[in-house]
Amino acid sequence: MNAPQALSDYAHLVQTDRIHGSIYTDPAIFEQEMARIFHRGWLCLGHEAEIPQPGDFRATTLGRQPVLMVRGDDGQVRVFMNRCRHRGMTLCEDETGNEKFLRCWYHGWVYRNTGELEDVPLANAYGAQFRREDFGLTPVPRMESYRGFVFASLAPTGQSLLEHLGLARRYLDIFLDASPTGEIDVTAGVHRTRYRGNWKFVGMDGYHPHYTHRSVMDSWKRRPGGGMANLHHGDPFCDESGNLTRDAGNGHVLLDMFPSRLAHVDEYLAGIRKRPGGEDYIAAMQEAHGPQRARELLAWAGDPHVGIYPNLQLIGIQIRIIRPLAVDDTEVLMFPALLKDVPPSINEMRLRQHESFYGPAGAGAPDDAEIFERNQQGLGATVEPWVYLARGLERERQDTDGSIIGMPGDETTQRGQLREWKRMMSEA
Amino acid sequence: MDITRETIESFLFHEADLLDEFAVEEWLALWTPDACYWVPCNGRAGGDPTREVSLIYDDYARLQDRVWRLASPAAHSQRPRSRMRRVVGNIRFELREGELHTRSNFLLAELRRGRQEIWSGVCQHRLLASGDNFQIKAKTVLLTQSDEAIDNLSFLL
Ligand code: FES
Ligand SMILES: [Fe+2]
Numbered sequence: 112m113n114a115p116q117a118l119s120d121y122a123h124l125v126q127t128d129r130i131h132g133s134i135y136t137d138p139a140i141f142e143q144e145m146a147r148i149f150h151r152g153w154l155c156l157g158h159e160a161e162i163p164q165p166g167d168f169r170a171t172t173l174g175r176q177p178v179l180m181v182r183g184d185d186g187q188v189r190v191f192m193n194r195c196r197h198r199g200m201t202l203c204e205d206e207t208g209n210e211k212f213l214r215c216w217y218h219g220w221v222y223r224n225t226g227e228l229e230d231v232p233l234a235n236a237y238g239a240q241f242r243r244e245d246f247g248l249t250p251v252p253r254m255e256s257y258r259g260f261v262f263a264s265l266a267p268t269g270q271s272l273l274e275h276l277g278l279a280r281r282y283l284d285i286f287l288d289a290s291p292t293g294e295i296d297v298t299a300g301v302h303r304t305r306y307r308g309n310w311k312f313v314g315m316d317g318y319h320p321h322y323t324h325r326s327v328m329d330s331w332k333r334r335p336g337g338g339m340a341n342l343h344h345g346d347p348f349c350d351e352s353g354n355l356t357r358d359a360g361n362g363h364v365l366l367d368m369f370p371s372r373l374a375h376v377d378e379y380l381a382g383i384r385k386r387p388g389g390e391d392y393i394a395a396m397q398e399a400h401g402p403q404r405a406r407e408l409l410a411w412a413g414d415p416h417v418g419i420y421p422n423l424q425l426i427g428i429q430i431r432i433i434r435p436l437a438v439d440d441t442e443v444l445m446f447p448a449l450l451k452d453v454p455p456s457i458n459e460m461r462l463r464q465h466e467s468f469y470g471p472a473g474a475g476a477p478d479d480a481e482i483f484e485r486n487q488q489g490l491g492a493t494v495e496p497w498v499y500l501a502r503g504l505e506r507e508r509q510d511t512d513g514s515i516i517g518m519p520g521d522e523t524t525q526r527g528q529l530r531e532w533k534r535m536m537s538e539a
Numbered sequence: 540m541d542i543t544r545e546t547i548e549s550f551l552f553h554e555a556d557l558l559d560e561f562a563v564e565e566w567l568a569l570w571t572p573d574a575c576y577w578v579p580c581n582g583r584a585g586g587d588p589t590r591e592v593s594l595i596y597d598d599y600a601r602l603q604d605r606v607w608r609l610a611s612p613a614a615h616s617q618r619p620r621s622r623m624r625r626v627v628g629n630i631r632f633e634l635r636e637g638e639l640h641t642r643s644n645f646l647l648a649e650l651r652r653g654r655q656e657i658w659s660g661v662c663q664h665r666l667l668a669s670g671d672n673f674q675i676k677a678k679t680v681l682l683t684q685s686d687e688a689i690d691n692l693s694f695l696l
Contacts, residue, residue, distance in 0.1 A: 299590060299591050299592045300580050300581040300583060300586075300591050300592040301580075301581060301592070302580065302592060302594070303686070303687065303688040303689065304688060304689060304690060305688035305689065305690045306690050307690070322613075323615065325611070325613035326608045326611035326613040326614045327608070329611065329613070330604055330607070330608060333607065334600070334604065442688045447592045449590060455589060455590065458589070458590060459589045459590070462588075462589070462590070462591075462592055462593075462596075463596065463601075465592065466592065466593060466594075466595065466596060467601065467604075470580070470592070470594055470692075471594060471689035471690065471691060471692040471693075472578065472594045472595045472692040472693065474604070474605070474608055477616035477690070477691045477692065477693040478613075478614065478615040478616050478693075480616065480690050480691060481615040481616040481618075481691070482615060484652075
């Protein structure tokens, strides 16, 4: 199949209650996703707290394009295209590190960590016209950050980051404001995972836990309060939980588990109080945010469970970055965020909770990966090509803030993501 | 229990067989109640697991959870199970304050759903001689691939 070019084609592939399986399997459509979504829209590169010291860098990608997120000696974070201005080699042999100067080992050009070209070996061979200031590293066309979350776009113009985030901004706040100072530490390392399936499978499905994660939910009954992924009390995915799926617009969607968390906040706080320094943490939260907001933030536990379209998800304690590699191959980076200015026992608890479910050896993520791979294989059967996404369509409604809400297992989230997918893919 | 190269080897080989054959209950029975089963991440051997993420950092209760879950019919990432065979070698050991510290290399071929992966690394065991066997107090696995993208590490190392 050739990738559709026009809105009408995508309108056929993505309908309100069903989508065509080819959007998960067709390499030509994947190429167009790279061009129209990943090489055009806002993508999250991570958080500035990954590179806290001057000279710290992380080599990463913006869609397929190699970029370098680096904190200069002046303290400022910049994003450059990771391409030497001479003949185009990538800089930095390691993925992360700290360098005052970024050297290209091909012919030895040297850049400052603020981007300027510092040195060219035997520069006199270039003649009098050559000016070093014309050959600094190329900044990414657009970069903006929100409370340290670094976003970039390869398109020189377009909506601002705040317009793009829209209603979803408040969920970034919830993630950060689990710390009394609103700051996180992202130097705890990363879980790198990968599955042989399309990137659009990952995240924000409230319908799958009872089956995909049956083993984990069974473990909650076996060892209440101590088991795997123990951020929840009761079953947060059943209709009686009071929880919601929420489509906040622009493709940003979440499994909104605030209702059940608030109902169980006292149990959660009792667990925190038992830890060394737990009482101090609660007191610091109340001091910083006031008793009402602190109670809400503690109930959220810093876990908005939100997907910021297309490549960022904030789930549990992790900043999750999705990297599509091919139509059927996806890398998922999970950066656990520690909270700044909290007792060490709180962060240790958060790390152990994260590892219990996420990462390649967790109790949850490998099962997700397995299911996504089987999903990819199943979509190879094209006699009946449609994927049915109508769950809860009849009962979803608009919330007071304008977002669309459904019951916990409703496919409101998938519909919200795919509506944005269709919009971006249809723009020539 | 005599602490000789022969008894140490035969214990480590026995453990390798239990892991390869998913005899997980028997494997769990080798551990002491203050167990620490640690697989560091990001190539960070000797890091601080209280503030750095690990692939696995299990105490005894979490280890029990892990073993219990592997037996569940809904642990999809091990349905079907990985077929595994590992070779343990380059064993070194020393006695330190009543504990036996061993260091060994492993090479593990893992086959699942038509894909074969080769895993390798260094295992550091802290063992106690008890009766006519050893018990595992701590095991740290420095996985060569710990900073690479991994899709499925749901079997035991
Ligand atoms: S390509 Fe970088 S110095 Fe030549
Ligand atoms: Fe899942």
